[in-house]
Amino acid sequence: MESKVSRHKFRSILQQLVYLQTLTVAAMLLLGALLTLLVVRTSALNTEDARLRACAQELALAWAQGRGAEEKFKEVAEREGALVQLAAPGYMPQSYAGGGEWTPYIAWIQDNTRLRALMSSARETPQVTGNYFRVEKKPFSVRTAYIRAGGDRILLIHSDMRPHNREIQSLMAWMLGILILSCALTALICYSTSGRVVQPFVRINHTVQCYARGDFSRRIKVEGRDEAAQLARTFNELAEQLKQLEETRKSFVSNVSHELRSPLASITGFVDAMRDGTIPHTEFPHYLNVVSDEARRMRDMINDILDLGRMEAGYVKLEYSMFDVNELIRRILVTFEPRIAEKRQEVRIRFAEEQSFVYADSAQIGQVIRNLVDNAIKYSPEDKQITITTYPQRQEIYVSVRDSGIGIPQEDLPRVFDRFYKVEKAHTPGAQVGSGLGLSLVKRIIEEHEQNVTVKSAKGRGTQFTFTLQRAEAPRKRGQSGV
Numbered sequence: 001m002e003s004k005v006s007r008h009k010f011r012s013i014l015q016q017l018v019y020l021q022t023l024t025v026a027a028m029l030l031l032g033a034l035l036t037l038l039v040v041r042t043s044a045l046n047t048e049d050a051r052l053r054a055c056a057q058e059l060a061l062a063w064a065q066g067r068g069a070e071e072k073f074k075e076v077a078e079r080e081g082a083l084v085q086l087a088a089p090g091y092m093p094q095s096y097a098g099g100g101e102w103t104p105y106i107a108w109i110q111d112n113t114r115l116r117a118l119m120s121s122a123r124e125t126p127q128v129t130g131n132y133f134r135v136e137k138k139p140f141s142v143r144t145a146y147i148r149a150g151g152d153r154i155l156l157i158h159s160d161m162r163p164h165n166r167e168i169q170s171l172m173a174w175m176l177g178i179l180i181l182s183c184a185l186t187a188l189i190c191y192s193t194s195g196r197v198v199q200p201f202v203r204i205n206h207t208v209q210c211y212a213r214g215d216f217s218r219r220i221k222v223e224g225r226d227e228a229a230q231l232a233r234t235f236n237e238l239a240e241q242l243k244q245l246e247e248t249r250k251s252f253v254s255n256v257s258h259e260l261r262s263p264l265a266s267i268t269g270f271v272d273a274m275r276d277g278t279i280p281h282t283e284f285p286h287y288l289n290v291v292s293d294e295a296r297r298m299r300d301m302i303n304d305i306l307d308l309g310r311m312e313a314g315y316v317k318l319e320y321s322m323f324d325v326n327e328l329i330r331r332i333l334v335t336f337e338p339r340i341a342e343k344r345q346e347v348r349i350r351f352a353e354e355q356s357f358v359y360a361d362s363a364q365i366g367q368v369i370r371n372l373v374d375n376a377i378k379y380s381p382e383d384k385q386i387t388i389t390t391y392p393q394r395q396e397i398y399v400s401v402r403d404s405g406i407g408i409p410q411e412d413l414p415r416v417f418d419r420f421y422k423v424e425k426a427h428t429p430g431a432q433v434g435s436g437l438g439l440s441l442v443k444r445i446i447e448e449h450e451q452n453v454t455v456k457s458a459k460g461r462g463t464q465f466t467f468t469l470q471r472a473e474a475p476r477k478r479g480q481s482g483v
Ligand SMILES: Nc1ncnc2c1ncn2[C@@H]1O[C@H](COP(=O)(O)OP(=O)(O)O)[C@@H](O)[C@H]1O
Pocket: 371, 375, 376, 379, 380, 403, 405, 406, 407, 408, 416, 421, 422, 423, 424, 428, 433, 434, 435, 436, 437, 438, 439, 440, 462, 463
């Protein structure tokens, strides 16, 4: 059904293109034809009028000379294939017809009013007038030159315009033929060339329909650099993003269920085993600790998932304030002291300045630091060093957490910020497995602050995470100003 819609659309674009172009060509040709006809007809009339005027003059001259005028009239009528008339008021005009069927016309012009009108307007110089009428339903077109010929008389010479009109008509027929042929040719050419223009859009439409159905595997072939190619490229990028989003969503769902299922399974397993006596009373404290750890791990994971979800949905509004990040780090380190002591690790603090004021959401940044320190402790063996550094650079404060632990293999580095991503289990000590959400939360929070977080690591040598924060001017303490 959908493809039907698309084909219909495709046809309609092509149809519109063909229709518009053909219409344009037809309009242009029609205009050209009309102009040509006008020019041809006007110039033909001008030539005819000049000829008739000259004849009228010739007739008038012959009449003025008197003798042999009648012969002259006949001669001119024959020569020109025209009708020569000598008319005077109250008399039947004398007619000298030279070829052609003039009888109906003679009857028509003889009509007193017509001749009288000509007589009253006749002058010593020839004038020309045109007449078009119907005799016995047949069109009759005549051009007449007339001139005063002494006294009340006038001389008229009429030329039959029908052959000339027929020429114009055949010219018009030719032009019409050319017009129709040109329109057909335009439509044909336009159809074949516009097809090529429209084709990419059809292909895009086809592929995008697959996206709409949730199949993001297809890509549109990009050809050229025109708008269609740009659109195709944009759609391809969109599909790539949608595909990634879809994959993330799928793996998120399966990861969440998997990650939550395993601690739940061990909790229920141990609790059941304690109840039915499989685990002796003496070992209860140990297994209760395991159950408690697992439950806490689940709680942390659920918190992380919720935090991440809220952050990504845009529910978390950062509450910016100015604070000393060095102070925040010190306070966080205090809470880690038992774990650090347990692993006999050493934490070194290297603050370039006594205080490093930043403008950020302190609760969120606290979480970032906790996650990084937690990783550093978790992924470093005993007796190793952890170094926390802060230093200002331009408009930023750089914070870095470096450990000399197990490191992250180069090929895993680009993915450590992905949700649920954990470097191969073999590298991580069994009891300390996390959710794989900590770093994605770190990245999300830092990005929300419009800052950067980077990681450098060498397998077996250690890892360093560095992020930036917007630097703030140190607040002036009371009593300090002016000193
Ligand atoms: N400091 C580190 N040293 C070595 N590996 C690390 C370090 N920090 C993170 N990783 C690796 O990156 C993965 C993702 O980290 P994270 O998102 O914090 O998840 P989690 O800590 O829950 O495992 C970890 O599973 C671990 O493999």
